[in-house]
Amino acid sequence: MKPAFTKKTAQVTVLALMLSIMLPVLAFAATGFSNLTFQNNSLNATVSSTTYLDSNVGDAVYVNVYGNSGALLSVTPAVYSNTYSSSQGWSYQIPSLSVNGYEGPLTVTTTVYKAGVVDPSESATTTVSYTSNNNGGSTGGGGGGGGGGTISGATMSVPSDGSIDAYMLQNALTSNNEVVLNLSGDLALIPAKALTSFTNDTTKTLRITNSKGTYILPISVLNLSDLATALGTTVDELIIKVSISAPSADDVASITSAATALGATEIATPVDFNLVGLAPDSKTQTIDLGSNYVSRILPLTKAADSTRSTGVVFDTTTKKLSFVPSLINTADTGSTATIKRNSNSIYTAIELNKNFPDSQGHWAQGYIELLANKLVVDGVTDTTFEPERNITRAEFAALVVRSLGLEQAAGSSSFNDVASGDWFAGVVGAATKAKIIDGYEDSTFRPNQPIKREELAAMVVRALNYAGAKPTVTSERQNELLAKYTDANKIVWAQQEVATAIEAGIIDGITDNTIAPTNQATRAQSAAMLKRLLTKANFIN
Template sequence: VDAEGRVVKYGSVMAVVAVTTPVTPTPEPVSPGSGGNPSTGSNTNSGTPSGNPASTVTNVIVLVNGKEENAGTATTTTSGNTKTTIITVDPLKLQAKLDAEGIGAVVTIPVMLDSNIFVGELNGQMIKNMENVAATLVLQTGKASYTLPASEINIGALARQFGTSVKLEDIKLKITIGESSAAMNQVIAVAASKGGFDLVAPSLDFTVTGTYGNSTVEINRFDAYVKRTVEIPGAIDPNRITTGIVVEPDGTVRHVPTQIIRENNKYYAEINSLTNSSYSVVWHPLTFADVEKHWAKAAVNDMGSRLVINGVNETTFNPNADITRAEFAAIIVRGLGLRLGEGATSFADVPVSAWYAGAVQAASEYGLINGFEDGNFRPDAKLTREQAMTIIAKAMKLTGLADRTGTVDTAGVFAAFTDAGLAGSWAKDSLALAAKAGLISGRSGNKLEAKANVTRAEVAVLMQRLLQKSDLID
């Protein structure tokens, strides 16, 4: 960004910047009730690293449905080799724009400054006002963007964690995109080596926190998928990108649904996740020799490359074998990018030490699976097609595909299958929903075969179709 107030373009977004002026900060006590209004100057130096003698302040244009408003102030501070830019939004100016735009507005904070960490800062009342009009907040930098519906912050629940008498305007919300630390990058490098995949873009951390006084709470789980867009370096071949992943601090790796998109002659990884964490983009091609001539070859190899399904060994998938309930729970959790659960499950026959315990816990927590009347999960039992469709139907609600599919005429859908009457009454609605959405079709002779066991190949295809039709993967 130069000092002449020139227009800077990123993707399809235009941002106007004002003259950047070095200032010597004079720290002032910031009361929780300040609301982060940059016009008061009380928050201009919020977050300045201790010992840093100077910072720079830049006016930032905030966009509401693409319409410009000079409603942001960016303060950049440097500590060692790390630059941090905090963009504070004026709540009065933003509210005026929201009032003019109405329901469903998109508030974009575009910041093209050269920093390692970017923080968008609003007060809790502003977030609540955005939630009331179904607005979406976008923090957009030169490296990535973070698209967050205000409703997913759930500011009311966050406020209750600070106490019953807390005013929303006294809560400071920070939405952060930052380069992963050196220590975390080392963890990611080790995980890549062990997992046999190549990193194709710098790892980034996405976080959302709420602060009241001296207390800070991190928001790390959402009820719907939240989008992050990461720029792919120009030297990377877009055909050599497999998926986005999350790497936990302990080195655990999990797939997150990812699409590769092209915009303005640049490639981006569009990552959707229900959590916040450190995200990387990887190249991990995988093929199984025993599906070379199988009807499910493409889906099996795709899901294997995305770290969703595993083979029985490095080259063998065994596509026609039945699948167990535990195996299916693990696949659905990996496919949806859910964080593994911890601790004991509610099922008497799922020991904490079992390899599938974390997956069963996560699937249960998200309402994807239920146990039997006796309180057991029966992890080693084979899974039938109607049982699988019941779980898939619940996953469709989580991804939004169920709402998109709309009302289902179960009798009309079942008319296409010669044996639909054999399906359990408890599973018919789920089977019909999955069929209408295009996730399942009949076996030979237009048979649903609801009571038959589902195969490993069928599960790979089911998972791929679920993610594709939910617009979560290519």
């Protein structure tokens, strides 16, 4: 009897061990689907969890929809419905997911977070057929495994209060270079903790958009640690607040008056773009973008001619409009202005048709009129430009600052011949801060001295460097570029800058074999170099 009893005891023990091994699998079985339907070119899905969990995971379940190329079409949180059944587990539902106009099979995947980390064992994938002409289809079941493929895009819907789930955003960014945040209202409250893993990745971008405009925010431009410190909080508590809103009625009226004073036509509805850090105590901190030009897109109210149109920034203090780097684009879906700037403000777009009788037939006529229409250059009077007049160092510094869309820097100057009350003090300050200008050994800037061509080339090259568009020129290439010009030996100090300007296509010779580095530059030459600078930096069409 004893051997038989021992044998049966061993069998029971083995069975118990087998059950103990199997039970965790049953207790944490893969999530599945039920009532997943497609109808009227939209995905209207109800997802029920069949995961046997010891406790529910709250709101940490997400549903991803992928196209047949692996592109992530939509991400949404599954809403815990507070129901449980022994056959299905904890039940979750998802709202309607829009995948309008997409044809081909779709893959639906769940992702479950535990303690903020994706648990690959708690996932399921199923594939359904879907075409733009069908009126319905369905699938059921679903087995383990996650969605696959190379992800190229994702869209998240943001409610009117701007709230964004950190896990949901982190999940989308993990698989996508660009995540689109579709705003129901005017703001997005982005949890900084969702971005911390991506701040060193220059490919990761948030595209925040509503009917008023779009803000394209590279995550790499955000210094989250410094921002949190400035606000007296932690990165985990920090919020990046992006708003795309209508300006006040008074500002809108002032913009119209400013456009009228210029003789311009408004071709966009003004939009106030803002970007700040937000602490739990509601304290805010403006985010310094440094020299990073961040794009914002404005829809235009009409088809626009890029030679006569430009994006502009509205100064709420002076009530004036100024040029801002911008590309005018026209497509079947409508015209837009892509504004590029490293600070935030109110932006709109205008159209202008400016010409100067004294520049008709001049070799620089096209440059002059193009930049006058974009508010980069001014006439000496309303009807004269004086293209062959010399330009001073202060005047050209002002044009470079304007071309880069920089804010003027008030305050004391480092140059002993630039007083705070001088008209050029703000632009000299801005150009100095951006390392576009420097002075002489005696600490003077000599603002009223006519600028020489080599000085002009140096300023333009430094502006290219600030805009991130300066080409690299080796010493061998420098010698090769300058060897063409018989008067290159007359360059006093800016050999490298002049060679770089030649390489960038910004400066050329007075003749085929002379560069005239010590000649005083003219207003026409300045306009030509500024136009080439803006084109090289991709700041105008």
